[in-house]
Amino acid sequence: MSHFKSINGSLLKHDFYPKVTAFYFKTWISFYMDFHRHDDIEIMYVLKGQCIVKVEKQSLLLKQGSFILLDANVPHKLVIDPNKPCRMLNIEFGFVEKNNLLPPLRKLINESQNLHEFLRFPFKYLVLKDTNEIYHTLKSLVLELDSKEEEQELMVQLHMTQLFVWLARMMKNALPQNEEANVYVKRAIDFLHQNYDCDIKIKDVGEAVNLHPGYLHRIFKKQMNLTMVEYLTSLRIEKAKMLLSETEIPIIDIAVYVGMNSRQYFSLLFKKYTETTPLQYRKFSQRNVHQIKE
Template identity: 45%
Template sequence: MGNGSIFDENLLKTDYSPIIYAYYYKQWNEFHMAFHQHDSTEIMYVIQGDCLVEWDGGTGGREKVVKLKKGEFILLDANVPHRLIVENTCRMLNVEFGFSDHSGYVPSIKQLAAEEEPLRAMISAPTSYLMLIDPDDVYHLLKSLALELDHRGSDGGVLDRMLMSQLLIRISRLRRETENNASHQVEQYVKQSIEFMHQNYDRSIRVNEMAAHVSLHPGYLQRIFKTHSGQTLMEYLTAVRMEKAKMLLQQTDIPIADISDYVGAGSRQYFHALFKKHTKQTPIEFRNSINTHRFLDKGENI
């Protein structure tokens, strides 16, 4: 293969085996690494302490950075310029790997991906990096891999390839679990925001207040809400208010002039404009149409 990217679609088309290029433990103390890149995918696992990993995502914009703590790791794609920044102390285990023509009895990445959907999905979703929190499975596999490579003199073998294949499967499953958890969390944020709107539609509320209620940045809440519901927060809130207004016009005798105060829609003029935009009728026309239907219903047997 031309490089060692785990996100190369050729891994799903042709038989290749994983191969380790480098592996090492290292304790870094107050260290700022220069930007560099290599033709291999790299796993940087924090055993103790914390560090920053900064990289160029390839978009031509400013670099991005993530903070890694104990039990967290980053998988960096091949040929992504990156550097390590350690302000205090950080002990890490690093593994750099790629792929070579398939040989031996261990299934190829293509064969594994055919059986493991999370692995196939990971390979098919190119990204500059994956940052994941390890429940300990990944570290045990990394440690076993390093010990086996030490034992064999780093020349590679059947068990090395088996451990590396198992490691990639575990990382892909962990990626899937993380995505599912994140999706569930997003659903919870959206649900809490909707509940807040239904409980507070009768007063003036802003995006900042909704975001504070769910402990999120306003911009992030706006983004996930629009993605999940297809509407902005204020569009959804306006729809809630208009549905409440329709109910009040239909089910009560509250004066039309007062309805805007009941649904927190601001001035009467603004409420009338919103209502007509949403229902194609003015509030008076809507109430009259309801009363007309009631009259016709009562007169059906006459």
């Protein structure tokens, strides 16, 4: 399993560990390749010089100390100016399910909100500027992969964990916060609109949009100026108003239609939001309809 996108649910349920599948240093001179893709996730780190990585319709200039993180199976190609050689470090990795002495990624995710958001964020590629942490981690990783020491597997897992932590921190600082929030808030709203008739809890929304419920709650409130519970309640009341005015469905059934199993609770909440009871609202709405028809 290699895709960041495909591991979202599995990482929280099974014992997955990162596995490096390829790594190499390379000095490129006057190089051009066709679009291609890899089965694994790839990091292309510029050690010296510069290059252009084309991803879909984007041409991304990478200079010394910057790198691109590409999800698996994302079409891309490398372009090197003949007058500007480029030395790079490339690493490709995926995820495998196995038993290990170290904690699996799902346990690390539960302990780190940054890591949780990084591994669940929907992206095809990220271009980031290093402050040396990534380079030193990658260098230690490849040196360990080349070693024949008894503890090699243990050290590789530790370096990969360190790499993910640094990447998570860098992504959090690099991504525009409003852009990141927009992605998750929109998904949360879509989920609420599709499931308002169900017994929804904040943790259910968090699982649906692949984000820690506490963090989702904060960005939702900040962007929408109301909590998810308040938004859901308002949505349910609007759906109830439509059913009361446009149908003959019994009020007790309408309560169930909008996700409230108690007619008494539904009536209290409806009056709080509309300053009238469901029955009064139905009579008023139907009277207005008759007057319009007359």
